[in-house]
Amino acid sequence: MKATRVVQLTALALVAVSGVQVGWWLLDQHAYTVEKVRVARAAYAQQTAAAQALLDSGSSAQQVRELLPGIIVVGGRAALAPELTQALTTEEQRRDNQYAWEGSFFLLALALCVAVITRALRAEARVHEEQDSFLALVSHQFKTPLASLQLSLETLALRTPPPQLARTLIERMLADVARMELMVTQILESARLERGRVDFRAEPLQLSGAVARVLGQLEERARAQGVSIASDIAPELRVMSDPLALDVVVRNVLENALSAVQGSGGGTIALAAQAANGEVELTVRDSGVGFPPGNSARLFEKFTRLHGSSGGYYGTGLGLFIVRRLMQLAHGRVSAHSDGVGRGATLTLAWPLAAQSALAQGPAVAQEPGP
Amino acid sequence: MSVPGRAAAHVLVVEDDPHLAAGVMENLRAEGYQVRAAGDGEQALAWLATNTCALIVLDVMLPGADGLTVCRTLREQGNSTPVLFLTARGDPADRVRGLEAGGDDYLAKPFHLQEFLLRVRAILRRWEWYRSATSATAVLRFGSNEVDFRAFRARAWNGEVQELTEKEAMILKVLAEHAGEIVSREDLLERVWGYDVFPSTRTVDNFILRLRKRFERDPASPRHFLTVWGVGYRFLSEGEP
Numbered sequence: 001m002k003a004t005r006v007v008q009l010t011a012l013a014l015v016a017v018s019g020v021q022v023g024w025w026l027l028d029q030h031a032y033t034v035e036k037v038r039v040a041r042a043a044y045a046q047q048t049a050a051a052q053a054l055l056d057s058g059s060s061a062q063q064v065r066e067l068l069p070g071i072i073v074v075g076g077r078a079a080l081a082p083e084l085t086q087a088l089t090t091e092e093q094r095r096d097n098q099y100a101w102e103g104s105f106f107l108l109a110l111a112l113c114v115a116v117i118t119r120a121l122r123a124e125a126r127v128h129e130e131q132d133s134f135l136a137l138v139s140h141q142f143k144t145p146l147a148s149l150q151l152s153l154e155t156l157a158l159r160t161p162p163p164q165l166a167r168t169l170i171e172r173m174l175a176d177v178a179r180m181e182l183m184v185t186q187i188l189e190s191a192r193l194e195r196g197r198v199d200f201r202a203e204p205l206q207l208s209g210a211v212a213r214v215l216g217q218l219e220e221r222a223r224a225q226g227v228s229i230a231s232d233i234a235p236e237l238r239v240m241s242d243p244l245a246l247d248v249v250v251r252n253v254l255e256n257a258l259s260a261v262q263g264s265g266g267g268t269i270a271l272a273a274q275a276a277n278g279e280v281e282l283t284v285r286d287s288g289v290g291f292p293p294g295n296s297a298r299l300f301e302k303f304t305r306l307h308g309s310s311g312g313y314y315g316t317g318l319g320l321f322i323v324r325r326l327m328q329l330a331h332g333r334v335s336a337h338s339d340g341v342g343r344g345a346t347l348t349l350a351w352p353l354a355a356q357s358a359l360a361q362g363p364a365v366a367q368e369p370g371p
Numbered sequence: 372m373s374v375p376g377r378a379a380a381h382v383l384v385v386e387d388d389p390h391l392a393a394g395v396m397e398n399l400r401a402e403g404y405q406v407r408a409a410g411d412g413e414q415a416l417a418w419l420a421t422n423t424c425a426l427i428v429l430d431v432m433l434p435g436a437d438g439l440t441v442c443r444t445l446r447e448q449g450n451s452t453p454v455l456f457l458t459a460r461g462d463p464a465d466r467v468r469g470l471e472a473g474g475d476d477y478l479a480k481p482f483h484l485q486e487f488l489l490r491v492r493a494i495l496r497r498w499e500w501y502r503s504a505t506s507a508t509a510v511l512r513f514g515s516n517e518v519d520f521r522a523f524r525a526r527a528w529n530g531e532v533q534e535l536t537e538k539e540a541m542i543l544k545v546l547a548e549h550a551g552e553i554v555s556r557e558d559l560l561e562r563v564w565g566y567d568v569f570p571s572t573r574t575v576d577n578f579i580l581r582l583r584k585r586f587e588r589d590p591a592s593p594r595h596f597l598t599v600w601g602v603g604y605r606f607l608s609e610g611e612p
Contacts, residue, residue, distance in 0.1 A: 148388065148391045148394060151481075152390075158398075172390050176390060
């Protein structure tokens with residue numbers, strides 16, 4: 001890694017030096033041409049002076065012209081032939097022109113090289129930075145549930161808690177382990193998605209089925225936390241997506257809504273879907289903690305947790321990042337809206353609508369283009 | 372295991388993770404402390420505006436205003452309640468940042484329960500000592516200097532009013548209690564910091580330099596804060612003749 005960087009920086013330095021050299025060469029060539037023309041003019045001036053001397057000493061204009069072919073005699077005065085003066089000027093201009101074109105071509109090529117190398121260096125630095133901050137964030141995210149787990153275990157070891165408290169501690173530890181497991185899963189999922197190594201096979205899927213499956217898994221947790229979930233999705237709505245991806249998206253969105261509602265001490269989540277403009281749009285509206293309205297785009301970035309203040313929010317900061325990536329793969333879209341902190345939030349997901357006759361034709365397979 | 376010899380101390384726990392907050396609070400309660408929770412910095416500051424407590428257990432990474440900001444705000448408001456930082460970042464630079472913000476101690480997550488409780492007890496014990504020691508003699512006069520331990524304020528010999536940090540006041544208190552005697556650097560560390568918060572006794576030297584600059588007419592040849600080579604310091608209230 002380090003050696004590549006040295007090579008890149010050396011190349012950059014070489015190109016930069018070449019640029020300076022080309023610039024110097026141009027100036028030098030220009031000075032050389034000017035000098036050459038000056039010397040030529042001086043030589044012609046001498047010839048003219050010699051011709052004048054001959055004329056003055058009585059030579060005929062004819063003799064002078066034969067001796068010095070570049071000289072003309074007009075009214076007893078020697079002068080340089082106008083075509084020669086013209087030729088000198090033209091030659092000077094031609095050379096300067098040539099240098100200007102050649103020079104700018106070289107400089108342009110070199111500037112391009114500098115730009116390409118600088119870009120590569122910058123991109124590499126950015127990747128490094130992202131990796132570093134990713135590692136820092138990941139390890140930081142793990143420390144909190146780990147600290148909680150350790151605290152619970154040490155509490156059990158240090159004291160003899162009454163059965164009720166022991167029960168609470170054990171449940172807390174189980175939740176902490178579940179939290180860490182979810183984090184590992186999501187980190188792996190997002191790493192896979194980032195590298196683009198996903199086998200995404202879109203096929204017509206029943207949206208209500210996926211939602212019902214996920215709700216089945218979350219039902220008990222929702223009930224325990226005082227969250228009521230209402231779902232109104234027509235069974236005939238079919239979306240184009242990868243079956244696994246659809247489940248992950250719906251699960252992450254619902255987990256997120258559940259945490260948001262739990263953070264505000266219970267409430268409601270409402271799911272509704274409709275087909276329009278070749279899309280199936282699913283809206284997930286929660287009465288949870290919400291977020292500042294300007295922050296909706298940041299919500300889908302890695303490790304963004306907008307749910308402020310106390311509450312039961314255990315997000316890893318990866319859930320919605322994964323959702324956005326999977327929705328991109330499905331050629332769908334996702335957006336979030338909130339009227340402000342404490343005023344709930346609405347997530348809108350849209351997939352391409354699966355044609356009603358798609359089933360008759362057999363599942364359509366759409367392959368995501370490789371990375 | 373209750374706190375010996377006094378009414379239950381109030382501890383404010385500022386932690387946004389509900390599990391961790393609950394665990395910390397249960398344990399503090401079991402040790403006999405009165406506990407109060409705040410989920411973020413704003414809540415903590417709002418509560419502290421009208422209430423007092425003996426110790427604040429403060430998470431560094433909080434939503435909204437972070438722990439360091441909260442601590443700095445408190446100190447600017449003249450609130451000298453001791454602060455024990457809890458943080459997921461435990462490298463030395465972060466420790467120093469926490470202590471510079473006015474924290475008394477610093478514990479990295481995940482932490483050991485016993486160590487946490489020990490540190491809580493140590494901080495409270497130091498402040499208990501400081502309060503009881505300063506309640507008897509709240510004002511110290513030496514040379515033409517006058518120090519008010521409870522207001523953390525002093526008027527120096529040149530009439531300048533000086534705001535003392537808690538640590539400066541504590542060091543001064545320890546030295547004054549043993550006026551005329553030699554106090555070792557280790558003793559000062561133990562009494563004022565209690566733990567391995569700072570890596571070396573050099574820290575004590577720096578604090579003595581600061582005290583000299585505040586209170587000595589000529590800090591280069593001190594008359595009140597004398598160095599005893601190889602051992603520690605001796606404080607003379609009358610000044611060396």
